[in-house]
Amino acid sequence: MPGPGAHLGYCLGTSLGLMHLSDHRFSPAHALIYALNGFFGPDIGSFCEWLAMTSGAGEKAAAVVMRLVHDPLGYAILMGAPLGFAYSRVTWRLVREAPLNFRQCSLLVVAGGISHFFLDNLFEEEGRTPMMRWVISTGWWETDAPVDVAAVLVVGALSCALLGGFAWMYRSSFTGTLLPPHFNTNPTPPTRHAALFLLAVLSLYCLWCIQRTYWSVPRIPAVGEEADLGVLVFLGLFFFLPHSLCIAAMHPRTKPLPSGTVFPDDVL
Incomplete structure (x- = not known):
């Protein structure tokens, strides 16, 4: 199954491409939030479950958290807004030039969580995850496909x-x-x-x-x-959607001022 290196390498590598192509409108702060949620985000549930097992307390509650959070939709619904607010507060304190707002951070949280499952679905359980079994099931494997x-x-x-x-x-x-x-x-x-x-x-x-x-x-x-149906749905949900959310979270493109703009210093 993918570990920290795989998740971080995938998210940070993607972020470098977005930073270069966007002329850094996708900033290092974007990249760090995206990578943190791509690596550790949905595994918060797994960490809570492991912590409960080692401490011997709250195992049932931790199992519930695991089921709810270690899921693309569950992570987006439960963690998108709270983590988006927390990350936005942090960037307003630490990133002086271009801090990220709540909307941008929430989009990156959701994008990172979905990207986490992009790798998990491909490389966990020997590739026999429920999602990958469904993808394969949309193909035709009984006999040679008849000419239609x-x-x-x-x-x-x-x-x-x-x-x-x-x-x-x-x-x-x-x-x-x-x-x-x-x-x-x-x-x-x-x-x-x-x-x-x-x-x-x-x-x-x-x-x-x-x-x-x-x-x-x-x-x-x-x-x-x-298995085109499964492949298109899988790529749409787990590849194109998170990258589209990252693009939507970029800083707006700065527009040049119209010619003839007068500044206060020019008036004096």
């Missing part, structure tokens, strides 16, 4: 939509021209449009897999032998 024209057409169309739609939205990057006019006048950045587009198409892809895997009687392979 409907699956080829639907999966092919959705895959082409992903590639073609992405290329169209960023076509200016390939042609060297300006962004499309509606992007220039819309305050929403193109990246957000692209993210919503990808989410919509991948949701249709997952819906297709659900229909074939769970609603069809008898069951029909959704994408040949592949």
Whole structure:
């Protein structure tokens, strides 16, 4: 199972990438809060359970804490707000230039807790955790998957939509021209449009897999032998979601002052 080195290495390594790409709007303070919760966060329950066992007191209470906190949703609900408030108070005292507020710290607490389970699900119990067993169960392992024209057409169309739609939205990057006019006048950045587009198409892809895997009687392979439904859900919850929360917790981008701005010193 992953230990301190694995959890800290994963979170701090990710943080270095975010710091570099964001021009340090994701700061070292962000990285430390994210890494602390990615390493020790959900294991608070395990620590309480171990402490109760060694002291011989409160074992049942510690077991309850373990069940509630050592869970992605339970950790987010129970610990997100309290730890977010505590970390924000600490950063206001220690980080003078750009302290983190309650919202930023809460997002990092939740992101770290989810990242903790990203490694736990992959590398605990010889990879046979309930989550990984479900991921594998969305594939087709009984016999060789039969050739299905409907699956080829639907999966092919959705895959082409992903590639073609992405290329169209960023076509200016390939042609060297300006962004499309509606992007220039819309305050929403193109990246957000692209993210919503990808989410919509991948949701249709997952819906297709659900229909074939769970609603069809008898069951029909959704994408040949592949477990695409489980893989997409797993990556969405445990990889893309925590990194999106980290991005949402970044300091806002500083905007240049408009030309002609007059400061008090300029008036004197």
